[in-house]
Amino acid sequence: MHKSRLEAFSDGVLAIIITIMVLEIKVPHGDTVDTLRPLLPVLSSYVLSFIYVGIYWNNHHHLFQAARKVNGRVLWANLHLLFWLSLLPFASGWMGENHFAALPVALYGAILLMAGLAYWLLSRAIIQADGPDSLLAKAIGRDWKGNVSVALYLLAIPLTFLHEWIAEAIYVGVALLWLIPDRRIERALQETGSG
Amino acid sequence: MHKSRLEAFSDGVLAIIITIMVLEIKVPHGDTVDTLRPLLPVLSSYVLSFIYVGIYWNNHHHLFQAARKVNGRVLWANLHLLFWLSLLPFASGWMGENHFAALPVALYGAILLMAGLAYWLLSRAIIQADGPDSLLAKAIGRDWKGNVSVALYLLAIPLTFLHEWIAEAIYVGVALLWLIPDRRIERALQETGSG
Amino acid sequence: MHKSRLEAFSDGVLAIIITIMVLEIKVPHGDTVDTLRPLLPVLSSYVLSFIYVGIYWNNHHHLFQAARKVNGRVLWANLHLLFWLSLLPFASGWMGENHFAALPVALYGAILLMAGLAYWLLSRAIIQADGPDSLLAKAIGRDWKGNVSVALYLLAIPLTFLHEWIAEAIYVGVALLWLIPDRRIERALQETGSG
Amino acid sequence: MHKSRLEAFSDGVLAIIITIMVLEIKVPHGDTVDTLRPLLPVLSSYVLSFIYVGIYWNNHHHLFQAARKVNGRVLWANLHLLFWLSLLPFASGWMGENHFAALPVALYGAILLMAGLAYWLLSRAIIQADGPDSLLAKAIGRDWKGNVSVALYLLAIPLTFLHEWIAEAIYVGVALLWLIPDRRIERALQETGSG
Numbered sequence: 001m002h003k004s005r006l007e008a009f010s011d012g013v014l015a016i017i018i019t020i021m022v023l024e025i026k027v028p029h030g031d032t033v034d035t036l037r038p039l040l041p042v043l044s045s046y047v048l049s050f051i052y053v054g055i056y057w058n059n060h061h062h063l064f065q066a067a068r069k070v071n072g073r074v075l076w077a078n079l080h081l082l083f084w085l086s087l088l089p090f091a092s093g094w095m096g097e098n099h100f101a102a103l104p105v106a107l108y109g110a111i112l113l114m115a116g117l118a119y120w121l122l123s124r125a126i127i128q129a130d131g132p133d134s135l136l137a138k139a140i141g142r143d144w145k146g147n148v149s150v151a152l153y154l155l156a157i158p159l160t161f162l163h164e165w166i167a168e169a170i171y172v173g174v175a176l177l178w179l180i181p182d183r184r185i186e187r188a189l190q191e192t193g194s195g
Numbered sequence: 196m197h198k199s200r201l202e203a204f205s206d207g208v209l210a211i212i213i214t215i216m217v218l219e220i221k222v223p224h225g226d227t228v229d230t231l232r233p234l235l236p237v238l239s240s241y242v243l244s245f246i247y248v249g250i251y252w253n254n255h256h257h258l259f260q261a262a263r264k265v266n267g268r269v270l271w272a273n274l275h276l277l278f279w280l281s282l283l284p285f286a287s288g289w290m291g292e293n294h295f296a297a298l299p300v301a302l303y304g305a306i307l308l309m310a311g312l313a314y315w316l317l318s319r320a321i322i323q324a325d326g327p328d329s330l331l332a333k334a335i336g337r338d339w340k341g342n343v344s345v346a347l348y349l350l351a352i353p354l355t356f357l358h359e360w361i362a363e364a365i366y367v368g369v370a371l372l373w374l375i376p377d378r379r380i381e382r383a384l385q386e387t388g389s390g
Numbered sequence: 391m392h393k394s395r396l397e398a399f400s401d402g403v404l405a406i407i408i409t410i411m412v413l414e415i416k417v418p419h420g421d422t423v424d425t426l427r428p429l430l431p432v433l434s435s436y437v438l439s440f441i442y443v444g445i446y447w448n449n450h451h452h453l454f455q456a457a458r459k460v461n462g463r464v465l466w467a468n469l470h471l472l473f474w475l476s477l478l479p480f481a482s483g484w485m486g487e488n489h490f491a492a493l494p495v496a497l498y499g500a501i502l503l504m505a506g507l508a509y510w511l512l513s514r515a516i517i518q519a520d521g522p523d524s525l526l527a528k529a530i531g532r533d534w535k536g537n538v539s540v541a542l543y544l545l546a547i548p549l550t551f552l553h554e555w556i557a558e559a560i561y562v563g564v565a566l567l568w569l570i571p572d573r574r575i576e577r578a579l580q581e582t583g584s585g
Numbered sequence: 586m587h588k589s590r591l592e593a594f595s596d597g598v599l600a601i602i603i604t605i606m607v608l609e610i611k612v613p614h615g616d617t618v619d620t621l622r623p624l625l626p627v628l629s630s631y632v633l634s635f636i637y638v639g640i641y642w643n644n645h646h647h648l649f650q651a652a653r654k655v656n657g658r659v660l661w662a663n664l665h666l667l668f669w670l671s672l673l674p675f676a677s678g679w680m681g682e683n684h685f686a687a688l689p690v691a692l693y694g695a696i697l698l699m700a701g702l703a704y705w706l707l708s709r710a711i712i713q714a715d716g717p718d719s720l721l722a723k724a725i726g727r728d729w730k731g732n733v734s735v736a737l738y739l740l741a742i743p744l745t746f747l748h749e750w751i752a753e754a755i756y757v758g759v760a761l762l763w764l765i766p767d768r769r770i771e772r773a774l775q776e777t778g779s780g
Contacts, residue, residue, distance in 0.1 A: 005202060005256055007590060012210030012402075015597030019605065020214065022671050024222065027609065027678040031686035050671070054664040058657075061590055072253075076374070079249040086217050086245070093222040101226035179661070200397060200451055207405030207597075215409065219417065267448075271569070274444040281412050281440070288417040296421035395592060395646055402600030410604065414612065462643075466764070469639040476607050476635070483612040491616035 003070045013082045018053040024093035045096030055178045066136040069129040077125040081118040106160040113153040149174045198265045208277045213248040219288035240291030250373045261331040264324040272320040276313040301355040308348035344369045393460045403472045408443040414483035435486030445568045456526040459519040467515040471508040496550040503543035539564045588655045598667045603638040609678035630681030640763045651721040654714040662710040666703040691745040698738035734759045
């Protein structure tokens with residue numbers, strides 16, 4: 001089984017997910033600033049979700065560049081990841097339409113959590129297919145970001161019901177963790193022993 | 196004619212089918228658990244259809260890896276398969292919205308049946324193009340899963356009107372048949388002579 | 391400029407066009423045969439349009455296989471073709487929803503006509519880029535199907551207002567012209583001098 | 586990191602953007618010319634946006650053909666460009682539905698402006714990754730079109746509130762600037778010192 005077609009299919013699904021989310025920003029009736037204002041939460045929800053899908057595409061790209069073999073287990077682990085990401089447009093739209101109310105924000109976090117776990121399962125499946133001395137097995141030792149992200153989502157979901165903005169701040173924080181160039185942070189964290 | 200562009204086009208269509216199905220899960224008005232509850236049948240219908248499209252993508256991938264030649268007949272047999280799969284979002288949405296009522300469940304089974312037959316026609320068209328001593332002709336001898344699936348769909352459709360859940364259980368069973376790693380089952384069935 | 395990226399982009403657009411047309415078949419409220427009946431014209435309109443996009447993808451595939459060079463003019467001629475094909479889901483939906491009334495049927499024919507002309511312009515642009523002794527220039531001498539199709543669309547549009555089914559029959563006829571394996575017809579027509 | 590997967594993902598997103606815009610042209614109820622008439626502004630808005638996405642795809646194609654290296658910064662600069670372009674279907678639909686009223690036309694210009702700036706940032710990121718003596722660094726010296734476009738968008742946005750058609754004319758003008766074959770214009774501008 002060749003990894004190129006798996007990559008092409010995943011690219012297709014991720015490209016569609018990132019683009020159909022914009023359909024949640026419904027064209028309003030009327031041409032005044034007031035008609036745009038209710039769209040602001042939907043737009044900010046879209047920006048966050050766009051960044052998350054971008055991060056997943058970026059990580060997916062790196063993961064399969066390191067992968068050598070693709071078997072049935074890898075294929076289904078990949079579809080499992082795409083399944084959770086495919087629910088992001090729904091969760092994102094629900095969160096935006098309800099102005100970041102507690103339950104939608106918690107559901108959004110739950111989808112991020114499941115996608116994070118699915119990504120971890122996918123990386124394990126690739127390592128199993130490639131063998132313990134594979135390139136990926138060595139690289140994954142440094143995957144503190146994945147673990148920290150999952151832990152933060154687990155923290156964010158109950159905190160939603162204390163105040164929605166705590167969870168929102170955590171989601172934004174996790175996104176920034178992946179966005180900012182990581183060499184210096186990684187080095188710093190490795191020195192303190194958490195790398 | 197090169198098979199790579201046919202694969203790329205099919206990947207595109209399957210990626211879109213698997214993703215637009217999620218648009219049937221409409222973002223509800225309201226932010227309570229009660230607003231989510233009516234979405235549960237639509238969600239479970241989505242999960243089943245997601246798995247089916249995943250299975251077809253997986254099988255399509257294997258089929259064309261074994262294929263050597265692609266001619267006009269193969270191309271149209273492939274489009275015929277994509278046509279029936281393109282109706283899955285509709286059938287899935289109708290089944291979910293009507294809480295798995297008899298007629299939508301039967302229609303869903305009919306679409307699965309037609310897709311199964313279209314897949315069989317596609318594999319025959321590839322064997323005809325490749326010649327009787329082709330790699331695929333040998334591999335297809337073991338395609339007991341395809342035949343069993345079609346037989347089960349044929350059984351499920353009338354049973355829908357006895358009770359919907361019988362048909363549902365058959366659809367889930369066929370999906371599991373394809374999902375679980377098949378080496379041991381295949382061996383067992385070959386020993387009993389059905390392989 | 392490489393033709394592979396142009397092919398990939400066109401495949402993406404055609405895959406989306408062929409798939410979003412199915413969104414016009416709206417999931418009905420209710421689970422009886424009566425709720426499905428009004429969808430029949432939309433479904434038959436979808437089948438016809440699916441076949442047409444399939445034919446265009448097939449021809450596009452052959453056209454670029456014969457092409458050697460891709461320049462700016464070819465690129466824009468290709469986008470021009472994709473533009474008209476992108477209007478097919480609209481025309482198809484309008485024709486289906488209005489049960490093949492005269493004006494929608496005429497508009498559908500006009501879109502097919504424009505796509506046919508755009509395809510002809512695209513083939514000319516590729517020949518110009520490749521030079522008069524190119525593979526495509528020789529092959530295009532036999533493009534009687536393209537010319538006949540355009541002539542038939544031109545005939546169908548006014549005939550719509552006599553009776554819609556005349557135009558419909560012509561659209562189906564043109565589609566069959568492209569679908570049936572053409573070696574014998576081509577030979578026959580070449581013998582009568584029209585090849 | 587290989588640029589081919591970045592190109593494939595961008596092709597996917599651009600193909601979806603260019604195609605889902607057509608969904609803003611809603612199928613009308615009724616089969617008369619009168620039911621089509623209100624769709625004309627939506628259609629002309631679609632044509633303009635289709636051409637703009639086509640121009641961006643064309644330029645993106647050229648940009649990455651000249652690129653040698655792709656790093657994390659290039660990847661995020663690319664996603665940033667795709668983000669602004671993904672808002673074009675919304676801006677296009679809003680502009681069309683409101684018959685080119687001032688505010689929607691200004692917003693459309695603002696999206697074009699942000700996409701223009703994002704494209705400029707992307708080209709800088711590629712040059713930084715490739716080094717100052719790269720092929721792209723030399724080619725970009727002649728990118729007067731990009732600069733002129735951004736300047737014209739900046740001019741068009743306030744002029745919208747004087748009269749919408751001034752801004753519209755500027756958008757069409759910028760599109761024509763990219764559409765017409767540019768060798769002669771480029772040469773003329775280089776002679777007058779603006780190249």
